[in-house]
Amino acid sequence: MAELITGLSSGAAYALMAVGVVLVFRCTRALSIAQGEIGAFGFFLGLRWADRGIPLLGWHPPRFATLLIAVVVGGLIGFVVERLVMRPLVRRPPLDALIATLGIALFLALLELRLFGTATQFAPSAVGEWKIELFGATLVASRVIGIVLAAAVAGALYVFFTRTKFGLAVQATTGDPTVARLLGVPVNQVYRFAWVSAGMLSGVAAALLGPSFGGLTPFGQTEFALRALAGSVIGGLDSVSGAIIGSLIVGVVEAYGKAHAGPGVDSLLVLGLVLVTLLVRPKGLFGATAAA
Amino acid sequence: MVGTDRQRPRRLVLAIVLILAMVTAACGARFDDDTPVAASRGATGDTTQLDAGTPVDGAVTVDPITGETIPAAGGPTPAAGAGNRAATATTRAGSSSASAVAAGAVEPGPSTGVTATRIKIGYLLPLTGAAPVPSNFDKGANVYWRYVNDRNGINGRKVDIIIKDTQSSASVGKQEAQKLIEDDKVFAIVVLDRLENQKAIGAFLDARKVPNIQIQTPANLDASQTWTFGVTIDHAVQGALIADYLIKSHPKASKLAIVYENTSELHPGRDAFTKRVQALGKQVTYSKAIEGQENNFSDVALELSNSGATATWLYMAPTPAAKLANQADSAGYHPTWFANSISWGFDLVFTVGPKALAGARAFSPWLPLTDPRTKTFRDAYQSQTGETPDDLGIVGWGVGEIVGEAIRRTPNPLGQNNFRHSFQNLDFKPQVWAPVKFGAGVRNGAANVAVLKESGGRWALDRDFSSSF
Numbered sequence: 173m174a175e176l177i178t179g180l181s182s183g184a185a186y187a188l189m190a191v192g193v194v195l196v197f198r199c200t201r202a203l204s205i206a207q208g209e210i211g212a213f214g215f216f217l218g219l220r221w222a223d224r225g226i227p228l229l230g231w232h233p234p235r236f237a238t239l240l241i242a243v244v245v246g247g248l249i250g251f252v253v254e255r256l257v258m259r260p261l262v263r264r265p266p267l268d269a270l271i272a273t274l275g276i277a278l279f280l281a282l283l284e285l286r287l288f289g290t291a292t293q294f295a296p297s298a299v300g301e302w303k304i305e306l307f308g309a310t311l312v313a314s315r316v317i318g319i320v321l322a323a324a325v326a327g328a329l330y331v332f333f334t335r336t337k338f339g340l341a342v343q344a345t346t347g348d349p350t351v352a353r354l355l356g357v358p359v360n361q362v363y364r365f366a367w368v369s370a371g372m373l374s375g376v377a378a379a380l381l382g383p384s385f386g387g388l389t390p391f392g393q394t395e396f397a398l399r400a401l402a403g404s405v406i407g408g409l410d411s412v413s414g415a416i417i418g419s420l421i422v423g424v425v426e427a428y429g430k431a432h433a434g435p436g437v438d439s440l441l442v443l444g445l446v447l448v449t450l451l452v453r454p455k456g457l458f459g460a461t462a463a464a
Numbered sequence: 465m466v467g468t469d470r471q472r473p474r475r476l477v478l479a480i481v482l483i484l485a486m487v488t489a490a491c492g493a494r495f496d497d498d499t500p501v502a503a504s505r506g507a508t509g510d511t512t513q514l515d516a517g518t519p520v521d522g523a524v525t526v527d528p529i530t531g532e533t534i535p536a537a538g539g540p541t542p543a544a545g546a547g548n549r550a551a552t553a554t555t556r557a558g559s560s561s562a563s564a565v566a567a568g569a570v571e572p573g574p575s576t577g578v579t580a581t582r583i584k585i586g587y588l589l590p591l592t593g594a595a596p597v598p599s600n601f602d603k604g605a606n607v608y609w610r611y612v613n614d615r616n617g618i619n620g621r622k623v624d625i626i627i628k629d630t631q632s633s634a635s636v637g638k639q640e641a642q643k644l645i646e647d648d649k650v651f652a653i654v655v656l657d658r659l660e661n662q663k664a665i666g667a668f669l670d671a672r673k674v675p676n677i678q679i680q681t682p683a684n685l686d687a688s689q690t691w692t693f694g695v696t697i698d699h700a701v702q703g704a705l706i707a708d709y710l711i712k713s714h715p716k717a718s719k720l721a722i723v724y725e726n727t728s729e730l731h732p733g734r735d736a737f738t739k740r741v742q743a744l745g746k747q748v749t750y751s752k753a754i755e756g757q758e759n760n761f762s763d764v765a766l767e768l769s770n771s772g773a774t775a776t777w778l779y780m781a782p783t784p785a786a787k788l789a790n791q792a793d794s795a796g797y798h799p800t801w802f803a804n805s806i807s808w809g810f811d812l813v814f815t816v817g818p819k820a821l822a823g824a825r826a827f828s829p830w831l832p833l834t835d836p837r838t839k840t841f842r843d844a845y846q847s848q849t850g851e852t853p854d855d856l857g858i859v860g861w862g863v864g865e866i867v868g869e870a871i872r873r874t875p876n877p878l879g880q881n882n883f884r885h886s887f888q889n890l891d892f893k894p895q896v897w898a899p900v901k902f903g904a905g906v907r908n909g910a911a912n913v914a915v916l917k918e919s920g921g922r923w924a925l926d927r928d929f930s931s932s933f
Contacts, residue, residue: 175766178762178763182760290597294817294818303796309795384791385762386789386791386794387787387790395758434726434753
């Protein structure tokens with residue numbers, strides 16, 4: 173049971189990132205591998221400023237502010253990425269966008285290496301040190317908040333996509349951007365919304381995942397992003413709830429793989445699951461659109 | 465094409481010259497591994513250490529592979545000693561041949577990288593890649609050699625170092641080693657990388673007959689690698705010592721755990737640890753391999769917590785060690801964490817896991833920065849770089865001390881073979897590093913470790929260099 177709880181809590185952490193992946197895919201049809209590093213960069217910056225003070229101001233932000241900095245910087249990077257990199261690729265084949273996001277992830281990770289060094293950054297929890305015991309497993313504050321947030325974001329996105337005018341415009345855009353444009357849907361705004369929101373979500377995920385997993389390292393969040401991507405493919409790339417369920421499945425498979433098989437086998441199991449999903453049900457468990 | 469009559473004699477002469485050159489090269493000055501020259505440099509005493517494979521009339525020879533002393537016909541039988549260190553061949557006065565050898569004169573060998581005023585030393589370090597060392601690591605080496613050069617170098621020669629990046633890869637490391645040998649023409653090479661990479665690079669350098677100093681020493685370093693010298697404790701020897709320390713000294717544990725990176729190079733250390741724990745009547749309640757690049761150690765944290773182990777050896781690099789300890793701490797598990805030599809015994813880890821790693825212990829080949837004996841290093845580092853010294857730089861300084869001493873003890877003319885001979889006989893106590901003592905057949909000169917303990921977010925000396933606990 174403890175393994176199940178540990179796996180579910182890891183899965184919930186991945187889910188937070190998977191929601192961002194789905195949001196971008198749903199709005200722009202681009203598969204983002206950069207979802208991890210966009211937020212990580214902001215959180216790195218928050219930790220650096222908390223430690224050394226904000227340049228020129230000299231003010232050391234409190235712990236909770238590191239999360240806010242991660243969110244704001246994540247959103248800003250999302251904005252820049254959308255405007256400078258992704259928008260020119262809108263009419264290009266999906267593979268171009270995928271490769272572009274890989275480039276963005278590598279660029280940000282290498283920039284982190286250059287600016288913050290190779291050593292792991294100590295990442296104190298932005299949401300406190302409290303923890304809860306559940307069936308023999310200990311869940312720290314950042315994980316509990318992660319689970320709650322993942323559920324809350326999923327609910328909010330459901331309402332947004334089904335109950336708001338802009339959400340419906342997003343749906344129209346993903347159906348056919350050209351027609352949507354002719355009908356007056358502000359397509360560029362939709363794209364911007366997707367990338368900025370995903371960047372902000374990535375910031376939240378980094379600020380919660382970093383402390384949960386013992387610190388922050390360049391490329392570290394990309395590993396989580398790939399797990400999130402696996403969860404999204406399993407659950408359905410255009411389904412927020414599917415991505416969350418898929419991520420939970422990934423977390424549980426990973427936990428059992430690690431506990432009962434050799435090192436690295438958990439990754440093999442997860443990738444095997446992705447392959448089976450793509451072969452048997454390309455749309456994922458709850459998706460309406462195939463991954464490729 | 466057919467040559468003209470005028471061209472034919474020229475070709476013939478060219479061919480003869482070429483053949484002569486090849487024959488001359490084949491028969492020319494050569495040296496055999498460890499073959500002393502019965503030269504007339506004068507005897508220095510009645511007792512001397514011999515190199516592996518040295519044949520001495522009426523005395524003893526040393527097996528070049530095992531380092532065991534082999535009595536020659538009619539010669540004295542060497543006293544039995546423990547381990548291969550005791551296999552150092554000793555001859556007594558009375559044998560004229562032995563006296564000649566006692567001069568210690570060895571064919572110098574190639575003087576690549578050496579001029580009348582300079583010596584070129586190469587360094588292969590993982591500056592980038594999957595498991596890079598922090599940048600201050602190479603600064604220590606630079607600081608040491610500049611310190612030496614500012615004091616007129618070694619035996620009148622100044623030392624230039626060339627640092628190359630292995631990118632944490634054995635194949636890149638070997639390519640860079642080749643460049644150091646062929647393009648930069650270095651005299652000797654110091655290597656540090658992940659154990660498996662370092663082992664591969666060491667074997668490559670040994671095959672090229674380049675003196676190479678391995679900062680990490682793989683378990684059971686091949687005795688036939690006579691150009692390779694390890695300057696830290698052998699992993700298998702260390703595994704047993706860690707068990708001794710954790711059970712007998714601190715925290716006097718009866719249940720122990722080990723979590724190690726998933727590479728077969730660490731298995732001898734792990735196995736020696738497990739075997740010794742069992743021999744001492746205690747239990748290894750948890751033993752698990754992890755991938756060093758992983759981030760999620762929730763499962764290990766949970767299992768460790770359930771194992772009841774009060775001391776846990778994290779046999780891995782600093783990054784996974786700190787992450788794992790942090791995740792275990794979050795799960796409420798806080799044993800005595802233990803670091804082996806050259807793993808995560810750096811102050812840096814406490815900035816990543818200040819709370820989780822409180823009370824940790826480590827075996828270390830170098831002294832902590834807080835030890836007064838590191839003052840020369842600290843002063844030199846501060847004055848040369850203008851930066852606050854850290855213990856990452858100590859590694860470069862300490863290894864520099866050892867290499868420098870071996871050069872200092874090598875007689876002129878300085879060559880790679882007599883440098884190797886000096887290293888093979890080196891018995892030296894550096895300022896900041898564990899004493900090293902080589903001998904015939906001994907590939908690893910370090911048998912001692914210092915015990916460090918966490919104190920106020922830094923490593924402090926708990927016990928001075930020792931080879932038993």
